[in-house]
Amino acid sequence: MKVMVIGSGGREHAIISKLKQSPQIDTLYALPGNGGIARDAICVNVGAKDIDGMVNFAVKEGIDFAVVAPDDPLVLGAVDALEAAGVMCFGPTASAAAIEGSKIFAKDLMKRFGIPTASYETFDDIDSAMTYIAANEPPFVVKADGLALGKGVVIASNRQEAGQAVSEMMLERKFGDSGSRIIIEEFMTGPEVSVLAFTDGKTVKPMVSSMDHKRALDNDMGLNTGGMGTVAPNPYYTEEIAAVCMDTIFIPTINAMNSLGRTFKGCLYFGLMLTPKGPRVVEYNCRFGDPETQVVLPLLESDLFTIMRAVRDGTLNETEVRFADRSACCVVMASEGYPQKYETGFEITLPEKTGADEYIYIAGAKLDGSTLRTSGGRVLGAVAVRDTLSDAVGAAYDLAGRISFGNAYCRKDIGAVALKALAR
Ligand code: AMP
Ligand code: GLY
Numbered sequence: 001m002k003v004m005v006i007g008s009g010g011r012e013h014a015i016i017s018k019l020k021q022s023p024q025i026d027t028l029y030a031l032p033g034n035g036g037i038a039r040d041a042i043c044v045n046v047g048a049k050d051i052d053g054m055v056n057f058a059v060k061e062g063i064d065f066a067v068v069a070p071d072d073p074l075v076l077g078a079v080d081a082l083e084a085a086g087v088m089c090f091g092p093t094a095s096a097a098a099i100e101g102s103k104i105f106a107k108d109l110m111k112r113f114g115i116p117t118a119s120y121e122t123f124d125d126i127d128s129a130m131t132y133i134a135a136n137e138p139p140f141v142v143k144a145d146g147l148a149l150g151k152g153v154v155i156a157s158n159r160q161e162a163g164q165a166v167s168e169m170m171l172e173r174k175f176g177d178s179g180s181r182i183i184i185e186e187f188m189t190g191p192e193v194s195v196l197a198f199t200d201g202k203t204v205k206p207m208v209s210s211m212d213h214k215r216a217l218d219n220d221m222g223l224n225t226g227g228m229g230t231v232a233p234n235p236y237y238t239e240e241i242a243a244v245c246m247d248t249i250f251i252p253t254i255n256a257m258n259s260l261g262r263t264f265k266g267c268l269y270f271g272l273m274l275t276p277k278g279p280r281v282v283e284y285n286c287r288f289g290d291p292e293t294q295v296v297l298p299l300l301e302s303d304l305f306t307i308m309r310a311v312r313d314g315t316l317n318e319t320e321v322r323f324a325d326r327s328a329c330c331v332v333m334a335s336e337g338y339p340q341k342y343e344t345g346f347e348i349t350l351p352e353k354t355g356a357d358e359y360i361y362i363a364g365a366k367l368d369g370s371t372l373r374t375s376g377g378r379v380l381g382a383v384a385v386r387d388t389l390s391d392a393v394g395a396a397y398d399l400a401g402r403i404s405f406g407n408a409y410c411r412k413d414i415g416a417v418a419l420k421a422l423a424r
Helices: 010-019 051-061 071-076 078-084 094-101 103-113 126-135 159-170 239-259 293-299 304-313 389-401 416-423
Strands: 002-007 027-032 065-068 088-090 120-123 140-144 153-156 182-185 192-199 204-206 215-217 221-224 229-232 266-275 278-285 327-335 358-362 365-368 371-374 378-386
Touching: 002 010, 002 051, 010 027, 010 293, 010 304, 010 358, 010 378, 027 051, 051 071, 051 078, 065 078, 065 304, 071 078, 071 094, 078 088, 078 094, 088 304, 094 103, 094 239, 094 266, 094 278, 103 120, 103 182, 103 239, 103 278, 120 126, 126 159, 126 182, 140 159, 153 159, 159 182, 192 239, 192 304, 204 239, 229 293, 229 389, 239 266, 239 278, 293 327, 293 358, 293 378, 327 389, 358 389, 378 389, 389 416
Parallel strands: 002 027, 002 065, 065 088
Antiparallel strands: 120 182, 140 153, 140 182, 192 204, 192 266, 215 221, 229 327, 266 278, 327 378, 358 378, 365 371
C-alpha cells in the first residue's frame, strides 16, 4: 500500500519509523516531512495546511491511506477532504477535531456530560473578563479559545498578570482570532499525565501513559515550550487511576462526542491532572502528542498500521494494541534560545550507528546537499528504551551526548521527577 503522513516534526518521524515496520506498506510519503524524515520516507513539498495540495497529491499518486498528524490540518478538515476524494484516513473529521480546536467547545462538552475538569467562565468581551478578575481571587488560568501553538495558556498568580494576559489575547490579538473568545478557569494542582488513546468511536484503547516536560529550563523553570522531553510510562498513573480515568473520562468523552454527532476516530490525547479530588481533564488534543509519541510508539509491540486501519474501519475492538513492559525516555535537543529567538543552519553530527532500542527522531532540520542542518527550535529527540526508567533516562542522555550541532541545548533533568516518584 501507499501511505502518506502529513506533518514535519519529531512526532511524525516517530510515526513514520513505526509504520516502516509494517509489512503492509510498500511506499511511505511525508508531506512535507523534513531533512531527517527524508531518510525514512519520500518527502513531498506540500505544506501541512495545504488541504487542496494534499488531496491533489494523494489522487495523482494513488495514495491508499493517509495519516493526518498535526492539529491544524485536522481542524481545517483534511480528513473530510481526503476521505471525500477516496483516500482512507487515520484522524478525526473537522467536526470531531473541535475537541481541540475550540477550548470553549471542549469545556462546555465536559460540563454538559459531567466529565471532571476545572470550573470555568467564558468571555467574548474584554470588559466582562476584567470585571470577573477584579471580583475573584487569584491564581487565574487564562486560555485563548482557539489553536495557539500550545502558547495560549497563561497561569496568572495575581490580578495584574491576569489582566495583562486578557488584554494581550483580546485587545492586542496576540493569537489572532484564536483569542477573540477566552476562558478563565480554576487553578488545579497535582501531577500531570498524558494519555494518548486509539479510538474508533466505539472502543477506546489507551496507550502507555507518559509525562511531558513543558518548560524550557531545568526544574520546570522558564517559558512554556512544545515539550522538552518525555518519559513513559508515567509512574503517577497507577492501574487504579487508569481504571477511574476509563470510567469517568475516556468512555464518557467518546459517548459525549457520539451523542453530539461528532464521532471521534483517531488518536485522542487526554491531558490529565491528578488532583487531590481525583483525575481531571486539563485539555484534549485531537492528535498524537509531541514529544509523547516519541516515547509511546517505541514501546508499541503491535503493528501500528493494522491499528490505524482498524480505527478507520471501526474494528478496534477486534484489534490487539499491546505495549512492552519497559520504559522509554526522550531528551529533546533544541536550539539555544528556543522558544524565543534562536539561530539555525548549523550542521548536525549524528552517530554512525545507534545502539539497540535507541532512536533519533528529527524535528527541525533540513538537508543542504547531503548535510543535515538545524532549521527549527526543537531540532531532534534522542530516545532510548530500556527495562527500567532509570536505564532509559541514562541511555537517552548518553545518546544525546553522541549528537552535536551548533547552539545545541537540552534540559538536564528529563525523567528526574518520574524517578523520584518511583523511589517513594
Ligand atoms: P494546555 O495548553 O491547556 O495543556 O495548558 C498548558 C499547561 O498549563 C498545562 O500542561 C498545565 O501545566 C497548565 N494548566 C492548564 N490549565 C491549568 C489549570 N486549570 N490549572 C493548573 N494548571 C493548568
Ligand atoms: N506535548 C503536548 C502536546 O503535544 O500538545
